[in-house]
Amino acid sequence: MTMLMINIALRILAILLIGFVSAVIGLILGAIIGGNLAAIYEILFGHEFVFNGRVEYEATGQIGFILGAFRGLVGSGYWLFGSQIKQ
Numbered sequence: 180m181t182m183l184m185i186n187i188a189l190r191i192l193a194i195l196l197i198g199f200v201s202a203v204i205g206l207i208l209g210a211i212i213g214g215n216l217a218a219i220y221e222i223l224f225g226h227e228f229v230f231n232g233r234v235e236y237e238a239t240g241q242i243g244f245i246l247g248a249f250r251g252l253v254g255s256g257y258w259l260f261g262s263q264i265k266q
Contacts, residue, residue, distance in 0.1 A: 190260065193259060194252060197252075197255035198248050198252035201247040201248060201250055201251025201254075202245075203244075203247070204247055205244050205246050205248065205251075206240050206241075206247065207240075207243070208243055209239045209246070210237070212239075213236075213239025213240070214235055214236035214240070
């Protein structure tokens, strides 16, 4: 019983760590790729891309952080607990 609890706790910690790493990667990619796309958005529509009070690179970086964290948490949760859910 105790070994099972330790195993589950380690899996949860792994999910959180993978989620955090994915969020940081999403932040960097969102700022780099999304920032360039935000500049194109400004050219096409005539106003800056704004999210949560931030503009262009900062805004897309925040969106990338949120999407990266979501992807990391859901993906790693399914990967680590998926076999138990299927049973």
